[in-house]
Amino acid sequence: MNIPIKLETTPAGRVLAGKVALVTGSTSGIGLGIAQALARAGADVVLNGLGAALEIERAREEIAAEFGVKARFSPADMTRPNSIAEMIAATVAQSGRLDILVNNAGIQHVAPLEQFPTEKWDQILAINLSSAFHTTRLALPAMRQNGFGRIINIASAHGLVASPFKAAYVAAKHGIVGLTKVTALETAEDGITCNAICPGYVYTPLVEAQIDGQAKAHGISRDQVIRDVLLGQQPNKRFATVEELGALTVFLSTEAGASITGAALPVDGGWTAH
Numbered sequence: 071m072n073i074p075i076k077l078e079t080t081p082a083g084r085v086l087a088g089k090v091a092l093v094t095g096s097t098s099g100i101g102l103g104i105a106q107a108l109a110r111a112g113a114d115v116v117l118n119g120l121g122a123a124l125e126i127e128r129a130r131e132e133i134a135a136e137f138g139v140k141a142r143f144s145p146a147d148m149t150r151p152n153s154i155a156e157m158i159a160a161t162v163a164q165s166g167r168l169d170i171l172v173n174n175a176g177i178q179h180v181a182p183l184e185q186f187p188t189e190k191w192d193q194i195l196a197i198n199l200s201s202a203f204h205t206t207r208l209a210l211p212a213m214r215q216n217g218f219g220r221i222i223n224i225a226s227a228h229g230l231v232a233s234p235f236k237a238a239y240v241a242a243k244h245g246i247v248g249l250t251k252v253t254a255l256e257t258a259e260d261g262i263t264c265n266a267i268c269p270g271y272v273y274t275p276l277v278e279a280q281i282d283g284q285a286k287a288h289g290i291s292r293d294q295v296i297r298d299v300l301l302g303q304q305p306n307k308r309f310a311t312v313e314e315l316g317a318l319t320v321f322l323s324t325e326a327g328a329s330i331t332g333a334a335l336p337v338d339g340g341w342t343a344h
């Protein structure tokens with residue numbers, strides 16, 4: 071039997087040199103942290119997301135300057151399949167390849183089922199789930215051509231278990247765990263892996279936006295919301311960090327992650343061990 075042995079030829083720390091990574095929703099929070107981690111590991115990155123043009127341009131420039139990689143930005147709206155198609159086509163045209171796709175863009179809305187606005191349901195399903203179907207189906211030809219690909223879907227602990235009042239989010243996150251498994255099975259022999267990362271609570275603008283509403287709803291302080299409501303489920307009693315998620319994404323993107331596919335990896339301080 072021929073056992074392949076690979077010699078490490080990239081300088082320490084630059085394990086993704088020569089790779090091109092696209093991270094949806096990377097103008098803020100987890101996505102921005104993951105883009106920075108991939109760039110630190112030597113990958114060229116394509117940022118995407120909403121926000122103020124000046125701030126996005128500053129983040130793009132900082133990544134390029136600090137890590138010595140190419141950094142581009144796509145303003146594609148993840149609710150629009152045509153816009154997603156343009157982003158993938160432009161990435162492949164400009165970079166000549168697409169090695170790492172991180173489906174991270176996501177939003178939240180909290181309301182009881184009977185009052186859940188139907189337009190919010192549609193928007194959450196489009197951004198948190200359907201966008202990953204579109205990016206994946208459009209990125210696969212370039213990955214197959216190179217015989218290498220890493221698709222990393224940022225799901226959630228809510229892709230594995232539920233909480234009340236988050237119908238659309240929980241449905242979308244369970245859906246993306248399913249999409250992850252199908253993608254893994256269809257690409258398993260082609261040098262491509264697809265995994266879902268399932269974070270517990272991470273302190274980002276998405277979580278900050280829930281704190282005041284929860285405090286009001288429960289009639290308690292912000293600190294109590296953080297300790298008893300948000301981290302009430304998280305046995306290690308601290309937020310997971312953007313840096314932890316970036317490090318895991320880099321690991322999955324290397325050769326060391328080649329046999330990990332179709333997995334939903336909790337990064338939740340023990341939440342889903344309950």
Ligand code: NAD
Nearest residue numbers: 095097098099100119120147148175176226271272274276
């Ligand atoms: P965030 O609000 O800081 O970032 C969300 C990103 O998505 C931003 O860049 C935003 O511009 C982008 N985005 C939103 N709508 C978009 C659209 N229509 N088109 C393109 N981009 C769009 O949130 P975050 O906490 O960093 O969340 C990132 C991902 O991590 C989400 O999928 C979220 O569900 C998931 N997640 C977050 C936590 C947490 O505790 N923060 C936990 C588990 C999973």
